[in-house]
Amino acid sequence: MPTKKPVIGLLGGGQLGRMLCQAAGPLGIQVAVLDTEDCPAKQANHNDLHVTGSFKDPEKIKLLATRCDVLTVEIEHVDTEILEEIATRGVEMPTPDGKYKMLKKVPCHPSWKTIRMIQDKYQQKEYFARNGIPVADQMAIESGKGRSDSLDEAAWKYGFPFMLKGSKGSYDGRGNFKVNGPEDLKNVTEQMGDQPLYAEKWVPFEMELSVMVVRTEDDRGNLKYVHPYPVVETIHEDSICTKVLYPPRNVPEEVKKRAQTVACDVIASLWGRGVFAVEMFLLHDGQILVNEVAPRPHNSGHFTIEAVPQMSQYKAQLYSILDRLPEKSVNLTARVPSAIMLNILGGAQKESHDKLVELAEREYDVWTDVYVHLYGKESKPGRKIGHITATGQGSVERLAEMMSPLIKTMDEIRAERIGSKLVHTPTAHVKVAPLVAITMGSDSDLPSLAAGMKILDEFHVPYEVRITSAHRTPHHMMKFAAEMAKSTCKVIIAAAGGAAHLPGMLASEVHIPVIGIPIKASVLDGVDSLHSIVQMPRGIPCATVGIGNSTNAALLAVRILGAAYPEYAERMKQYQENMKTEVLAKDDRIQSVGWESYLKDMQKK
Amino acid sequence: MPTKKPVIGLLGGGQLGRMLCQAAGPLGIQVAVLDTEDCPAKQANHNDLHVTGSFKDPEKIKLLATRCDVLTVEIEHVDTEILEEIATRGVEMPTPDGKYKMLKKVPCHPSWKTIRMIQDKYQQKEYFARNGIPVADQMAIESGKGRSDSLDEAAWKYGFPFMLKGSKGSYDGRGNFKVNGPEDLKNVTEQMGDQPLYAEKWVPFEMELSVMVVRTEDDRGNLKYVHPYPVVETIHEDSICTKVLYPPRNVPEEVKKRAQTVACDVIASLWGRGVFAVEMFLLHDGQILVNEVAPRPHNSGHFTIEAVPQMSQYKAQLYSILDRLPEKSVNLTARVPSAIMLNILGGAQKESHDKLVELAEREYDVWTDVYVHLYGKESKPGRKIGHITATGQGSVERLAEMMSPLIKTMDEIRAERIGSKLVHTPTAHVKVAPLVAITMGSDSDLPSLAAGMKILDEFHVPYEVRITSAHRTPHHMMKFAAEMAKSTCKVIIAAAGGAAHLPGMLASEVHIPVIGIPIKASVLDGVDSLHSIVQMPRGIPCATVGIGNSTNAALLAVRILGAAYPEYAERMKQYQENMKTEVLAKDDRIQSVGWESYLKDMQKK
Structure with missing residues (x-):
């Protein structure tokens, strides 16, 4: 069944396959799914290439291979013998004229070698360790008669608690057993059965991280590149991933970068094309240990559908498998x-x-x-x-x-x-995310700021009010600035008097506009504050308004917001229209009642 | 075939149906498609509710109705008699026990009334005109023997050129004929055949606009609300829409708002739930005329899949038809x-x-x-x-x-x-529309401004430079301000010296932020200019920077643009990073070479 465009043959049609098909449809990429007739993937992908049956059935896999140009998997628990055979020896299929049989080699991406190695979690980590990847200490537990001694050795080596894990066939944390003390050793066979086991040193981690990585290579298996998605924090309950947070909470940039580097190192050591998940532990001392790898799209990468829409993990899987993803075109930045x-x-x-x-x-x-x-x-x-998936315009905490x-x-x-x-x-x-932050060097500035706050209320601008002194709390001020640079705030208003450093220092720390209000201090009538704020060095602008004029600072903030949100531009026009009407009404009145009477009325007020 | 969740029955499975199904899949909304077996929609939506056949076949429509809870269309050229019958009398189907037949009423959204009215483009616009919607003048052209006289009447009434349009069954501009002069009148029948025609006054428009509108009503047909998507510019070639631009180029906010209001008025006058396209002409004088309405998702709304991802036109169609879209939850803001x-x-x-x-x-x-x-x-x-669809983080021109x-x-x-x-x-x-206007009271200020212009170039900010003196050309300045208020400019930078009125006067006339640069005049070292600019009265803010510091004025403008365009925010971060690197390098050097040698090098330059 030759088709002009290459066809991807997919073993397994669960949710990962479904989302792969949902991504493939608009791109005009054809997917042939091997799974039951009513599986999630087929609901979203109707064509005559489907193979109905089990993705564990070698004959069905062969049939699928005859219908596609490249094979891939949505789950690693597949028969890699048959994948190897199809990739290296080929699958028998009729010649186009139907008269003879020929052997067609269909590659598998990621490679059957990668899948086979990953299927055994113990071997997987032994391999990583040999490649210099940081992993937790582990040892194989013998089966049968040797098991008991082997368990004792693990207990002696790692102390309690330690982890026992099934080497094969487990996912979503199934097949993991925490050995808390000697009494638990008796229950091992009851809990874990006779499966091949390994013991792992207990890792008291602070957080679980995950990085999706895109890998491509040429047809001879030479690595072209590996590229990481942004790091995420994963949260597990009942041994199942329940939540994924981008970005991870309170993780320094340096650690995130390191996690991406480790993830890329891991995936560079494997074989084949595609996207891979690298699950990691972040320890209290900042150390990163690789827990395991999934050679396919992954639960921790679902967020990319909306957060990295230009190249979700599913698009990346399709493009990389087909080797249609030139390095220059890989933009995995979150939007x-x-x-x-x-x-x-x-x-x-x-x-x-x-x-x-x-x-x-x-x-x-x-x-x-x-x-x-x-x-x-x-x-x-x-x-x-x-x-x-929820996406936000502010911090992940918010x-x-x-x-x-x-x-x-x-x-x-x-x-x-x-x-x-x-x-x-x-x-x-639930709070509305602020668009403006108002801050002052001292609460004695608050009375001067009240008029500005009222203006923001009048314009329905969400804002927050803070006290951050440049001189009394320099570190607090810097922390505030760093927060603001990452928040939803579009403008900062800062008031200060005398040697007024707050607005300028904030402007040095953030990339958003800072409006400075000079506050009149006890001497010099505020001219000292004005000059301290307005005369910033080249490179760091501070938008300065009149002395004590928080009204104008707030109005300027609204004008700035108008650049991004037409609703504020409209409100500003209306405000200016109202000002005009007010003044014209006064002019009318002074003409009709005369200036003496007008003045008397003013003095009464 | 009762299912727990409501099923949407869709007449027609072309690309609009396909994208509707692609949106429905992840939301768990079931769609039953009536169209041929290999139509675009069915490729993306595999279930046992499908009806294979033509959406013009009444019997198939009835069969579809038995399988769903609400009917909708992806094309308006459908048999509304049968839709009316199914909605008002009902469709015959077996009772759950299979013993009897019963009548099941299945509503159609949008209403068959809307579809029927819209099918006749002449009647559609007559209806809009009666409802106070602005449309081009038109008259019906008689068929048969009366046609010739009728055409002459149209020519006399509208002059040449005028448009002849088929009332029914036309889309993508098919069935339109421009009558350039008397000689074309002879070719009318040859070009248009015997179909019902109407003549329309020639509208020399500046631009074609389109607004998608979401409409919901309760089950008794009482309007709940209409909400517009952002306005887009549509470009047609060979009478087919080829490009859609969001936002439209060089269209003032006021006009965009008016277009949305007109679109909402049009759709409020119709019947049923769903999304609707309102295609409009924007004339040279700013007038808006409604051209036609499509009672369904539309080519001009495709951009919403990525630009309004939280509520694309397809999601909105699904949710509104099922009446699952509470007013509070309708957020049609572009992301x-x-x-x-x-x-x-x-x-x-x-x-x-x-x-x-x-x-x-x-x-x-x-x-x-x-x-x-x-x-x-x-x-x-x-x-x-x-x-x-391409999305950008800057202007549509860019x-x-x-x-x-x-x-x-x-x-x-x-x-x-x-x-x-x-x-x-x-x-x-296209010419890139300016985002910043730089103006000065006198060309003697130009040298002080050059550094700012270079910064804008460095940041790839499109800008224009003008000379408008507050005192020598007050009217010219006012005209410039009025222009700016309606332009694409988001920020004005104004420089002036001495009794520096220009920045403040501009700020009084526009609603966008004005940045004032005090220029040092012959006396007082620029303090006169600074105070003249910064000490604005309450109500009219002017963002003031240091004396002669056009660099900071430009950097402030970039920070303001960053509120609307992330690309400028990112560039600003990079700029600040570079500044830091530069200073740190200097610090390194002074430490390594010593201050004397450093100073000598400085003096050499």
Whole structure:
């Protein structure tokens, strides 16, 4: 079945396959799915290339191979023997004239070598360790008779607690067992059965991180490049990933960069093209250990659909597998400052999650966008049946605050499912993200600022008010500036008197406009403050208004916001129209009542 | 076939239906499509609710109705009699026990009344005119024997040229004929056949605009609300829309607002729920005339998929039809400052458009994201087989510049298709509209301003430079201010010395931020200018920078632009980073060479 455009053959049609197909449709890329007839992927991808059956069935895989140009997987638990055979020996198919049979080699991306190695989690990490990748200490546990001694050795080597993990076939944290003390050693076989096991040193991590990486190579297997997506924080409950936060909370830039470098190193050491997830532990001392790799799109990369829309993990998977992704065209920059992904897990009842979806369809504030992804799967308790991604224009902490009603509902559904009492996640009251920050060197400046605050209220501008002295609290001021540079704020208003350094120092720290209000101090009538604020050196501008004139500072802030939001530009026009009307009315009155009477009325007030 | 969740029945499965299904999938909304088996929509939406057949076949429509809870259309050329019957009388279907037949009423959204009225373009505009909507003058042309007299009447009434249009069944500008003079009147029947016609006064428009509107009503037909998307500029070639620009180029805010108001008025006068396109002409005098309405998602709304991702026209169609869109949750704000949609029309060869798609997959700059949408249709010359949307973080003019390689390729494909010589469309080389205006009271201020101009060049900010003295040319200055208030300019920089009135007077006339640069005059060292500029009365702010410091004025302008365009915010961060690096390098040097040698080097320069 030769088609002009290359066809991707996909083993497995679950949610990852579904989202891959959803990305492929608009790009005109054809996908042939091997899975059951009603699987999530096929609902979104209807063509005559499908193979109905199990992605574990070698004959079906061969049939799929005859219909495509490259094979890929949405799950690593596949038969790599058959993938190797198809890639190296070929699959038998009729010649175009139908008279003979020929062998067609169909490559697999990522390579069957990568998949095979990753299937054994113990071997995977041994391999990484040999390649200089930081991983937790581990040792293989013997099977059968040797197991007991082997467990004792692990206990002796790592102390308690330590982890026991199944080497094969486990995902979503299944097959992990924490050995808290000698008494747990007796229950190992009961808990874990006879499967191949390995022991891992207990890693008291601060946070779990994940980085998706795009890898391409040429047809001879020479690496072309690896590129990382932004790092995310992953949160697991009941051993299942439930939340992903971009960016990770309170992680220094240096650590994030290092996580990306480690992730790229890991993936560079593998074989084949595609996207890969690298899950990592961030320890308290800042050390990063690689936990495991998934050779495919991953739950921790769902956020890229909306946060990196120009190249989501699914688009990247399609393009990289087809080797249609030149290095110059790989732009994995997030297009929003923050994003949070929440998995929708099936609840106690089939419709338990409906309220979560309904809640997601409601607006939170004008800055928060919430996207629902349902997978077309029947709901079963604990099953991943969809996810919700929210994107924000401010910090991830603020976004988490905005999403707290959703998180609370997730908690309720989980509590009902696992039959536990509800532990409430603290639900912060939803605040509109500020557009203007007003700050002053001392609270004695507050009276002068009140008029400006009233103007912002009048124009419906959300703002926050802070006290940050340049001289008494220089570090606090710097911290405030760093916060502002990353916040939703578009303008800072800063007031100071005397040797007025606050506005200029803030301007040095942020990239947004700073409006300075000189405050009249005890001497010099405010001229000292004015000159201290307005005469900034070349390179760092400070927009200065008249002495004590917070009204004009606020009005200037509104004019600046008007550049980004037409609603403020319109309100400003209306304000100016009203000023004109007022003055004209006064002119009318002075003409009609005469200046003496007008003056008398003024003096009465 | 009762399903728990409501099912939408869709007449027609072309590209609009396809994109509707692509939006429905992740939201868990089920769509039953009536169209041929291999239509674009079914490729992306595989379920057992489909009805294979023609959406013009009443029996198939009835079958579709038995499978869904609400009917909708992707094209207005449908049989409204049958839709009326199904909505008011009902469609026969077996009772759940299969023993009897019952009548099930299935509403159609938008209402069959709306669709019926819109099908006749002449009646449509007559209706709008009766409702106070501005439309071009028109008259019906009689058929048969009366046609000739009727045409003469139109020529007498409107003069030449005037337009002849088919009332029914036309779209994409088909069925339009421009009558340039008496000689064309002879060819009318040859060109237009016997179809019902109407004549329309020639409207020499400046630009075509379009506004998508969301409309909902309760089940008794009471309007709940209408909400507009942002206005776009549409460009037609060969009577087919080829490009859509958001925002429209050089259109004042006031006009855009008026276009949205007119569009909402039009749609409020109709019946049913859904999204609607209102196509309009913007005349040279600023007048807006409604051209026609499409009661469905529309080509001019494709840009919303990426530019209004939280509520694309397809999501809005799904949610509004199901009445799941509470007013508070309708946020139709664009999430990017600019977007351009280009239709991919089939070229002379089946694969003519491949190069366009390839080009779209290449990166242009880090700010431009390009999205390909192919419809899964066979390519035929001139057929809409896909579209490309680009989003930018700067002005639409800049984005058009970035996309010029794509636009050039579109032009080449078109030239080959229509067998003409290549004529570049004007969008390929548009002038970039200024974002900043720099003005001065006298050309003697120019030397002080040069440094600021260089900064704007460095930051790639488009600007214009003017001379407008407050005292020597007060009227010219006022005219300039009025111009600026309506232009694309977001910031004015004004320099003046002595009794420096220019910045303040401009600030009084415009609603955008004015940055004042005090220029040092012959006496008082510039303090006179500084005080004249900074000490504005309450109500009219002027952002003042240091004396003669045009560098800071320009940098402040860039910071202000950063509020609207992330690209400038990013450049500002980079600029500050570079400043830091420079100073640190100097510090390194002074430490390594010693201050004496450092000073000597400085004195040499």
